Amino acid sequence: KAGVTQTPRYLIKTRGQQVTLSCSPISGHRSVSWYQQTPGQGLQFLFEYFSETQRNKGNFPGRFSGRQFSNSRSEMNVSTLELGDSALYLCASSVRDSRERGKNIQYFGAGTRLSVL
Amino acid sequence: GIQVEQSPPDLILQEGANSTLRCNFSDSVNNLQWFHQNPWGQLINLFYIPSGTKQNGRLSATTVATERYSLLYISSSQTTDSGVYFCAVEIPRAGSYQLTFGKGTKLSVIP
Numbered sequence: 001k002a003g004v005t006q007t008p009r010y011l012i013k014t015r016g017q018q019v020t021l022s023c024s025p026i027s028g029h030r031s032v033s034w035y036q037q038t039p040g041q042g043l044q045f046l047f048e049y050f051s052e053t054q055r056n057k058g059n060f061p062g063r064f065s066g067r068q069f070s071n072s073r074s075e076m077n078v079s080t081l082e083l084g085d086s087a088l089y090l091c092a093s094s095v096r097d098s099r100e101r102g103k104n105i106q107y108f109g110a111g112t113r114l115s116v117l
Numbered sequence: 118g119i120q121v122e123q124s125p126p127d128l129i130l131q132e133g134a135n136s137t138l139r140c141n142f143s144d145s146v147n148n149l150q151w152f153h154q155n156p157w158g159q160l161i162n163l164f165y166i167p168s169g170t171k172q173n174g175r176l177s178a179t180t181v182a183t184e185r186y187s188l189l190y191i192s193s194s195q196t197t198d199s200g201v202y203f204c205a206v207e208i209p210r211a212g213s214y215q216l217t218f219g220k221g222t223k224l225s226v227i228p
Contacts, residue, residue: 031214035216042218043203044218088158094214104148106205108159113158
């Protein structure tokens with residue numbers, strides 16, 4: 001079974017531009033979450049989608065948005081890029097394991113490394 | 118929100134040595150996972166362990182949920198064990214999966 005796939009792996013943009021990152025979850029997983037990792041703030045939750053609906057959002061400005069398609073693939077968009085948006089963006093997918101109530105294991109992709117110049 | 122604290126922040130080991138990494142969390146959790154972040158940035162699942170003890174080869178983990186801590190044991194360390202180890206927890210919140218991460222333990226294993 002293929003893992004979580006993120007594209008592109010690397011991206012260089014300039015301030016003021018916008019960017020779209022893509023995430024394809026593991027087959028059968030319907031929940032997709034996004035995280036930002038920076039040296040200063042560590043790993044921070046951005047948002048989570050399930051069945052095309054945003055269920056939860058972290059403490060990020062409105063410039064950060066996302067969506068999920070009917071095939072569970074997800075995209076996140078950052079508009080009006082700032083230097084501080086330079087980070088590793090990680091996507092995770094998960095499915096609630098019906099064999100064990102409440103069990104949820106998140107599997108991460110390799111990430112997209114965004115540099116804003 | 119929930120606080121997740123990992124210790125030590127940095128650890129240097131000679132190859133073959135054993136180590137224990139600790140994760141303390143401030144509230145009840147649904148889910149606790151240990152990850153190893155490789156040099157390319159990918160988070161590799163090590164354990165899903167909201168309670169109890171699990172072992173996988175040279176690695177084992179124990180979570181004592183009532184005392185709000187988890188331990189990751191690495192035995193007979195190898196240079197390939199180097200990297201950053203993260204503990205992440207999910208709090209009970211209806212219908213949403215959100216992991217809160219600790220700041221990690223950076224492990225360096227030297228030959």
